[in-house]
Amino acid sequence: MTLQEKIDAKQFVLCGEIGPPQSCNGDLIREKSRYFKGWVDAVNITDNQTAIVRLSSIAAAKILVDEGIEPIIQMTCRDRNRLAIQSDLLGAAALGLHNVLCLTGDHQKFGDQPEAKGVFDLDSIQLIATVAKMNSGWLLSDQKIEPAPAFLIGAAANPFAEPFEMRLIRLYKKIQAGARFIQTQPVFDLEVFSRWLARVVEMGLHQRCAILAGVMPVKSVKTLLYMKKEVPGVRINTEYIDRMKIAVDAKEEGIRIAVELIHQLHALTGIRGIHLMPVLWESIVPVLVKEAGFQPRS
Amino acid sequence: MSIDLVTFDRPPLTAGERKLSHFLLFFENLIKVPLFKCQHCGECILSTTAFICCQNCPKRMRNGPCGGTGEGGTCEVFPERKCVWYKIYSRAKLLHRVSLLYKINKIHDWNLEGTSAWLNVSKKRIDAPIWFVRNDQQAVQDRLADDAAREN
Numbered sequence: 001m002t003l004q005e006k007i008d009a010k011q012f013v014l015c016g017e018i019g020p021p022q023s024c025n026g027d028l029i030r031e032k033s034r035y036f037k038g039w040v041d042a043v044n045i046t047d048n049q050t051a052i053v054r055l056s057s058i059a060a061a062k063i064l065v066d067e068g069i070e071p072i073i074q075m076t077c078r079d080r081n082r083l084a085i086q087s088d089l090l091g092a093a094a095l096g097l098h099n100v101l102c103l104t105g106d107h108q109k110f111g112d113q114p115e116a117k118g119v120f121d122l123d124s125i126q127l128i129a130t131v132a133k134m135n136s137g138w139l140l141s142d143q144k145i146e147p148a149p150a151f152l153i154g155a156a157a158n159p160f161a162e163p164f165e166m167r168l169i170r171l172y173k174k175i176q177a178g179a180r181f182i183q184t185q186p187v188f189d190l191e192v193f194s195r196w197l198a199r200v201v202e203m204g205l206h207q208r209c210a211i212l213a214g215v216m217p218v219k220s221v222k223t224l225l226y227m228k229k230e231v232p233g234v235r236i237n238t239e240y241i242d243r244m245k246i247a248v249d250a251k252e253e254g255i256r257i258a259v260e261l262i263h264q265l266h267a268l269t270g271i272r273g274i275h276l277m278p279v280l281w282e283s284i285v286p287v288l289v290k291e292a293g294f295q296p297r298s
Numbered sequence: 299m300s301i302d303l304v305t306f307d308r309p310p311l312t313a314g315e316r317k318l319s320h321f322l323l324f325f326e327n328l329i330k331v332p333l334f335k336c337q338h339c340g341e342c343i344l345s346t347t348a349f350i351c352c353q354n355c356p357k358r359m360r361n362g363p364c365g366g367t368g369e370g371g372t373c374e375v376f377p378e379r380k381c382v383w384y385k386i387y388s389r390a391k392l393l394h395r396v397s398l399l400y401k402i403n404k405i406h407d408w409n410l411e412g413t414s415a416w417l418n419v420s421k422k423r424i425d426a427p428i429w430f431v432r433n434d435q436q437a438v439q440d441r442l443a444d445d446a447a448r449e450n
Binding site: 130166 | 358361364367368369399400402404446
């Protein structure tokens, strides 16, 4: 079953995430992919995340397909104008990549080449609408494309950044534009997340798309503190920081927190899956999935 | 549902219109630059963004804030500034213009960059400004109810 079929059948899905290397070594991706194969339904491939040049998302996704894993390519608007976006998407469809996560992209200021020109020709909502238009058989120029691609369109949501109400409007617009699944930022504050989710359910948005909650296992308290300080739009409950601080084995505690969060999120109405983001700790995925009590995926 | 992303029956500006646009821009800038820090996109959506120019966003977002707004509504790129969309939402709430934020704004037409939005409105290249919003909350409710009906 493909991710699209699983989402249509309202199954509870698990996604992973791989960041491609800053080199042309495809074996690094094959190596990381071992930790996901059979444990998750699909794996995101980031697109130059934090504006640092990495191996291309589409190329890395093709490597995953060859390894027998279903990838979700990420497409950002920072590096491409509308022509390049459509061309890359046609290329992705030709390679058999049918899941795309549409993002605006981190600002180039945060990357290794802050002097670069950020494109931002489209924003994520307009990108979603562009992919939806391509799905219906048209390019932005109203040129017919035959055959039409059949992308499963995803989008991101951040329940933890202000202005909170505007976040819901944005989510609404993304679904209106054609997003079929939503991946959230990593949850480290269940209270704020539940409040956001309650509003989403109230607006009836959870029925129009599958919401996958982000979970990030962390190795040490340092990672948590770094995220709290340096990553914009992230919210971390001090409870987790305290727990990681006093833990005898920080890694064990990190796993325990992640599993606990998966269980708590699974129990919430409106959550249709978990998106695991084991940044630089891919090897932990099988452990997490087992500990959380999920069956291995076929 | 199909969304009209770009208007294609939009004729390019003629040489005469460019001249007229240049002339009008002088007056438009006198108002829009000091009041709204106009960025001359030529496709003005000020009226739907509570009269704050969204093109001051470093990512030039036309449909709402990116995911990086910090605590207290700071911009992730320039932490000393407030996020433009944070300001827009706060003011839209104050002016009861929140329902206008639900509209998906079209992809920017770069042909219009640096032209007079007043001229573009009069030539129907872009949508006319919306001055009055009646019953803002009801408009939001109606929109959500319509979608729910369409879904079922």
